Amino acid sequence: MDSAIARERALDAAEELFYARGIQAVGMDAIRTASGVSLKRLYQLFPNKERLIDAYLERRDLRWRAQLAERVDQETTPRRRILAVYAWLYDWFREPGFRGCAWINGYGELGATSPAVAERARAHKQAFKDYLTDLTTAAGLPEATAEQLRLLAEGAMATAGIMHDPESARHAERAAALLITADTQVDTDTRRIT
Structure with missing residues (x-):
């Protein structure tokens, strides 16, 4: 072979x-x-097994981010592109065999004892945050919005994995829509919501 x-x-x-x-x-x-x-x-x-784990997490990361980007790229407006993240999460959560986020799971199992797993999980989460930052920047939203959107998505991932409830993505999407609406009303001079 x-x-x-x-x-x-x-x-x-x-x-x-x-x-x-x-x-x-x-x-x-x-x-x-x-x-x-x-x-x-x-x-x-x-x-060794650690190298296999690292390769597994790396390959899954590349595929996960590509699938997310493919879904988001179908949208034409900045707002819809951001909300497409949560629509994609909803579809992912509904896949047969969904068991939550592989990086959260891996970190929970081995993060304290495996620097490679901890680093791979951090790199994945940072790449996701960077992606959301690109989306929010394109939408003209404040930089802090990306972190808030990420926390909504991460919370949905953890909840869906534990509760086996894909609706957590829909709840996060509604919260994200409210956040985007509020942040688009921010006065750029004062950075206060008007």
């Missing part, structure tokens, strides 16, 4: 198992069985 194919199979299996069961509950033997990649080959590709 070609190295690239073996790597993808291993990552596919790791993603499915880590996300469904939790990172600590899944050993390399389970990845081997699910992927069909021999244990020897698995360790050639990923010398």
